[in-house]
Amino acid sequence: MDKYDILLSFLVAIHILLCPFTKVEESFNLQATHDILEYGISLEALKKYDHFEFPGVVPRTFVGPLVLSGVSLPFIKIMNFIIPNLKKFISQYVVRLVLGLFNVYTLSRLRSSIEISFGRRISNAFGILSACQFHTIFWASRTLPNMFAFPLIILAFSYWISAITSSESNKKLSSMIRYMTFTMIIFRFEVALLLVPITMLELWLGNLKLLDSLMAGMFTSLWSLGLSLSVDSYFWQEWMWPEGHVYYFNIVLGKSGEWGILPFHAYFTSFLPRLLLISLPLSVFSAFVDKRTHRFLLLMLFFVTGFSFLGHKEWRFIVYVVPIFNMCAAIGWIWVERKRSKFIFILINWIIILLLITSFLVSMSMVLVSSKNYPGGVALQKLHNIQNDYKNAKVHLDVYTAMTGASRFGQIRNDWVYSKNESHSSPSDYIDYTHLLTRTPQNHESFFKVIDTVDGYERLKLKMPKEFIYNWLEFIRVVFFHYDENVNLWNLLTSWLPAHIITGPKIWIMRRNSETLESF
Numbered sequence: 001m002d003k004y005d006i007l008l009s010f011l012v013a014i015h016i017l018l019c020p021f022t023k024v025e026e027s028f029n030l031q032a033t034h035d036i037l038e039y040g041i042s043l044e045a046l047k048k049y050d051h052f053e054f055p056g057v058v059p060r061t062f063v064g065p066l067v068l069s070g071v072s073l074p075f076i077k078i079m080n081f082i083i084p085n086l087k088k089f090i091s092q093y094v095v096r097l098v099l100g101l102f103n104v105y106t107l108s109r110l111r112s113s114i115e116i117s118f119g120r121r122i123s124n125a126f127g128i129l130s131a132c133q134f135h136t137i138f139w140a141s142r143t144l145p146n147m148f149a150f151p152l153i154i155l156a157f158s159y160w161i162s163a164i165t166s167s168e169s170n171k172k173l174s175s176m177i178r179y180m181t182f183t184m185i186i187f188r189f190e191v192a193l194l195l196v197p198i199t200m201l202e203l204w205l206g207n208l209k210l211l212d213s214l215m216a217g218m219f220t221s222l223w224s225l226g227l228s229l230s231v232d233s234y235f236w237q238e239w240m241w242p243e244g245h246v247y248y249f250n251i252v253l254g255k256s257g258e259w260g261i262l263p264f265h266a267y268f269t270s271f272l273p274r275l276l277l278i279s280l281p282l283s284v285f286s287a288f289v290d291k292r293t294h295r296f297l298l299l300m301l302f303f304v305t306g307f308s309f310l311g312h313k314e315w316r317f318i319v320y321v322v323p324i325f326n327m328c329a330a331i332g333w334i335w336v337e338r339k340r341s342k343f344i345f346i347l348i349n350w351i352i353i354l355l356l357i358t359s360f361l362v363s364m365s366m367v368l369v370s371s372k373n374y375p376g377g378v379a380l381q382k383l384h385n386i387q388n389d390y391k392n393a394k395v396h397l398d399v400y401t402a403m404t405g406a407s408r409f410g411q412i413r414n415d416w417v418y419s420k421n422e423s424h425s426s427p428s429d430y431i432d433y434t435h436l437l438t439r440t441p442q443n444h445e446s447f448f449k450v451i452d453t454v455d456g457y458e459r460l461k462l463k464m465p466k467e468f469i470y471n472w473l474e475f476i477r478v479v480f481f482h483y484d485e486n487v488n489l490w491n492l493l494t495s496w497l498p499a500h501i502i503t504g505p506k507i508w509i510m511r512r513n514s515e516t517l518e519s520f
Helices: 003-018 024-039 063-082 090-118 120-131 134-139 145-162 169-186 189-205 210-236 242-252 255-259 266-276 279-289 291-308 319-337 343-370 375-386 399-403 465-481 489-494
Strands: 394-397 417-419 435-438 448-462 499-512
Touching: 003 090, 003 120, 003 134, 003 343, 024 063, 024 090, 024 145, 024 399, 063 090, 063 145, 063 210, 090 120, 090 145, 090 319, 120 134, 120 319, 120 343, 134 266, 134 319, 134 343, 145 169, 145 189, 145 319, 169 189, 169 210, 169 242, 189 210, 189 242, 189 291, 210 242, 242 255, 266 279, 266 291, 266 319, 279 291, 279 319, 291 319, 319 343, 375 394, 375 399, 375 435, 375 448, 375 499, 399 499, 465 489
Parallel strands: 394 417, 394 435
Antiparallel strands: 435 499, 448 499
16 A cells, blocks of 8 residues: 555545435445345345335345445444444444445556556556546445446456556456456446457457457356346345346336436536546547557547447446546656656646646535535434434435435434335325424424424535635635634635535424324
8 A cells, every 4th residue: 555545545534524425326235235234134134124115226236235244344343342332324434435445445456557567657647636536536435336346347457457568468358357247247237348349459459368258258257147146136035137137127128218318429528527627638638649548548438439329328337437547647647747858848747737736626625515415314313413312213204315315324223213105195194203304394294393404405606706715815724823623614624615505405304293193
């Protein structure tokens, strides 16, 4: 572990602390990890699992949650031994940190391969570029299916890149095929759009033997399919290959379009610029100054283009290409640095450094904004704080609350009952609950009263230049010269932003009126 690994690990940890809650896209894997940790994996324990009541649109694999919970469990046990009666929600921090650090580890492995093939300076530049981007760091610890696939693909990339200068290129490329095939069968079938063209190119270049590639792919496919069928059939209690279901639902039936359609060019004009920031122009520049980048850039563009034919588009579907673009961007940046004998390249290098600083500040700004996007998690936490003395509560969490951070890790009271029942249609259906977390308090005023509200992100409002300069000077004064313990930490963290984060009420915490049962 070197300074770049420490920097990325620190940034991942900071992102977890600022945004500990999760959203609906991460829900299945997070709830599954919780259930394995909380209840175990016996047949009797499965009856308590969340996925039987809320299976989602398509089934997902338990392989990732099973491994993640297994690795996290010793750390949780140690923390509980050191600090008895530690709140269960701390386990969510541990789980996310384990996943995030594994992603950092795989990026470190990739950087080592870059150093072997392209040199230390390019490897170091790759580390700096990775630290200055928002999405990879922010989502590295989040339990999206894509982020379970991400570290395995990065490991595959590390073998691919190290094969360039290795005398054992066939062996390393076979390892790449195994990692990608496993990822494709277990987590994300679209990895085939990376695996097939890379394999074909390496076969054509003579770096890979056809028989070895077929054997690696076929053996790993069968082994991975067997693993998924055995693990997932047990946890779902029926014959199940989740990624096969996902492929059939999204590709064969074309159902993914029901979640929105974007134009063909969206990945190139919107998602890639936001994912890459300064790495995008630098990677394009590298194609003109170093031919070694061509094979990597062309294959990544092929992958993105292939995904562009699908109407439904999200940044997470193409996130795997970010490290390769960063590597090419690092090659372009170091090419400029090596030309520092000329004034124009000194100027360009300083512009790159300023843009990197800007990218880092933008990334930190985005995590502060994002921290206001999880009112459901905050509401559940606040309910426990303000109703700490309430015994045997029965709490209903509405859909919006569950979608914005209220996971099972946040259900910390053993004497309380928590429900996400979505079948209720009238106010009287809620009469048995003692508390509600709801986005529609007006529907429950007959039987419940509001005891608190939770705000969430609404919009950004630009600061006037005079205010912005004053905030910066005040931030510098407080942080570096005269720190006041009574200062509002949130105000301090956001004071240097060029805009105000405007929030508004999102979730109302309600308690049943004491006379409700009698009157009803």
